[in-house]
Amino acid sequence: MNPILKVRDVCLSYHTLSGETPALSHISFDLMPGEFLSIVGPSGCGKSTLLNLIAGLLAPECGSITLDGKPVSAGSTAVGYMLQKDHLLEWRSIYKNILLGLEIRKELTPEKLSHAEELLRIYGLDRFRDARPSQLSGGMRQRAALIRTLVLKPELLLLDEPFSALDYQTRLTVCDDIYKIIKKEEKTAVLVTHDLSEAISLADKVYVLSARPATIKAALPIQLTLQDSSPLAARNAPEFPYYFKQLWEELTDET
Ligand code: ADP
Numbered sequence: 178m179n180p181i182l183k184v185r186d187v188c189l190s191y192h193t194l195s196g197e198t199p200a201l202s203h204i205s206f207d208l209m210p211g212e213f214l215s216i217v218g219p220s221g222c223g224k225s226t227l228l229n230l231i232a233g234l235l236a237p238e239c240g241s242i243t244l245d246g247k248p249v250s251a252g253s254t255a256v257g258y259m260l261q262k263d264h265l266l267e268w269r270s271i272y273k274n275i276l277l278g279l280e281i282r283k284e285l286t287p288e289k290l291s292h293a294e295e296l297l298r299i300y301g302l303d304r305f306r307d308a309r310p311s312q313l314s315g316g317m318r319q320r321a322a323l324i325r326t327l328v329l330k331p332e333l334l335l336l337d338e339p340f341s342a343l344d345y346q347t348r349l350t351v352c353d354d355i356y357k358i359i360k361k362e363e364k365t366a367v368l369v370t371h372d373l374s375e376a377i378s379l380a381d382k383v384y385v386l387s388a389r390p391a392t393i394k395a396a397l398p399i400q401l402t403l404q405d406s407s408p409l410a411a412r413n414a415p416e417f418p419y420y421f422k423q424l425w426e427e428l429t430d431e432t
Contacts (some may be wrong), residue, residue, distance in 0.1 A: 178209060178211065180208055181209065181244065181245055181332060181333065181380050182242070182244055182333060183207055183243045183420050184204055184206050184207070184231070184240070184242050185205050185240050185242070186203050186204070186205050186239060186241075187201060187205070187239070187242060188201055188239040188366055188390075189223075189228075189238050190234060190238060190240050191203045195432060198389070199389065199390035200223040200226045201227060201237075202388055202391065202392050203240070204227065204240070204391065204392065204393060205240075206396075208333075208365055208367070209338060210365055211365055212360070212365055212381050212382070212405035213365075213379055213381050214365065214367045214368070214381070214382055214384065214386070215305055215368045215370060215376035215379055215380035215382075216368065216369045216370075216376075216383070217369075217371065217376050217384070217385055217386070217428065218388075218391060219420060220371070222386045222392035223386060223389055223393070224337075224386060225295060225369060225391065227369075227386075227391070228335045230249075231256065231333070231335060231367065231426040232258055232335055233248075233250040233251045233256065235250075239268075239386045244332060244333060244347050254278070254331060255331055255333065256332070256334075257326035257329060257334045257354075257364075258326070258334075258335045259319075259322060259334065259335065259337070259339045260337050261343065263319055263321070264320035264322070264323075265310035265318055267310050267311055269309075270306060270308065270309065271302060271306055271307070271308050271310065271313065271321050272293075272297065272307065274321060274325055275297065275302075275325045276328070277292070278325060278326075279298060279327060279328060279329070282329075283366050286355070289328070290330065292330075296324045296327055298327060299326065299361075300320060300324060302320060302324060305316045309394065314341070315343045315344075315347055316343065316350060316351040317353070319339060319354075320355070321342070323359075324358075326351045327400060330366065332364075333364070333365045333366070333367070333378065334364050334365070334366040334367070335365060335369075336369065337369045338370055339355065339368075340370075340372075340375065341370075341371075345390055349409055352378070352379065352396045352408050352409075353407050356379055356408050368380065373428075374417075375408070376424065377399055377420045377424070378408035378409070378411040378412050381399060382396060382398045382399060383396075383399060383420075383424060384397075385424060385427040385428060389400070395423075397423055397424065399415050399420060399430065400416035401418065402415065
């Protein structure tokens with residue numbers, strides 16, 4: 178099997194009137210199809226910058242990023258982005274929100290509409306199809322935001338602190354919910370989070386980035402002895418405290 182995502186020797190600095198801010202320095206890694214990668218690192222080290230580069234929203238100053246062998250580009254549906262805010266539009270129903278990407282691309286074909294219907298049904302949102310976003314809980318809104326992305330059939334999902342606006346208890350259940358959808362849809366995913374437990378409980382591997390300009394300081398493959406692979410259950414795995422300690426030490430070292 179070949180990697181779906183190849184990040185090779187990527188660097189980026191921001192240039193403003195007040196000077197240059199080096200954000201990323203020589204970042205390289207591969208991601209296999211279906212893999213889940215979590216990225217942690219000190220605040221302001223360049224995590225969101227890395228996601229924006231993978232999404233093709235920024236161009237690297239050096240190096241290259243390819244998805245399925247092709248350079249990433251802005252506007253491509255191959256990469257889906259999920260953010261802390263769901264950005265659902267209040268004046269549209271949930272169904273109309275979910276169709277937004279297809280509508281903008283003028284791709285409201287019978288086949289794609291039936292896929293959208295199917296996703297709504299499988300993931301329990303069909304009874305909210307005519308509701309406005311404000312009528313849904315925070316968790317249901319995040320589920321709707323994910324489905325809006327999945328309708329476009331992305332190969333790779335980028336998740337930038339998608340649960341951090343939720344209260345702790347909701348966060349745990351929504352995290353489980355979103356993880357199960359991502360796994361059922363067999364998507365490859367990259368999550369940026371500052372929550373170490375979340376990073377471990379979701380991922381096949383965790384990268385720790387150094388302080389700015391970010392490099393990959395440590396790569397931790399996660400292997401938990403678990404029968405139920407839900408992120409909530411993962412927190413009770415015997416290996417969990419070991420991984421937490423490893424990540425904590427790498428990070429405190431950095432900050
Ligand atoms: P993180 O996601 O790890 O908190 P970011 O990737 O958002 O970090 O930012 C990395 C660094 O680049 C920060 O120091 C930030 O202030 C700076 N930065 C981010 N975006 C811009 C921009 N558009 N112009 C100038 N500097 C920026």
